[in-house]
Amino acid sequence: MERAERIACRKAVKLHVFMPSNRRIWTVVGNRHEYWIRPPDYCTCKDYYFRARAVAIEERGEGKASCYHLKAVEIAEVREMVDEVHFNDDEYDGFIRALIDMMYKQVTKDNDC
Template sequence: MKKETGNVESIISSNGVKLHLFEPSNRKIWTVVGKDNEHWLDLDLGYCSCEDYYYNAMEKGRLCYHLQAVQTAISQDKVETIKFQDSEFESFITALVHDIM
């Protein structure tokens, strides 16, 4: 648990929690940027694209540290919001999926 706390603090201190806000629809995509990778998250579903998600969520019944980082960043008002136009949504999603694969 100590390692996860350090990871959460590291993500927050490096401004790694990003909210991609599409306007005017107000669609939101959350990402967490780490040292070597980026993961997307769905806060409503409690989902993260990281490799540890299934182990943590399904096996242990807890949140991965990326989801913890987003929740902590929100509570500390340390979320970087990046605004886009709705017309950019499709290309953003395409690029995000491409990066994950």
């Protein structure tokens, strides 16, 4: 919980709002990477992936996987510490492309020998 609180306190939980459609994308800026979040049940970090896999295998999907990034979102919302950033809908496609590109680079960099 301590890591999640630090993330929330440093305003690293971002809510990207695209107007006028009101489309919303959550991200959390971690120490090494930025993660795409879908509260309350999905994060692109490795910790979430391995916990989700473990829950699916051990409990046949009946449990709830989580990570400290998702917990940081919960804390930031309760404490009203979410950094809300507004964009125009025209910027949505470019934002998504940049986010996917960033995630791809994170994965390929982490897998370098």
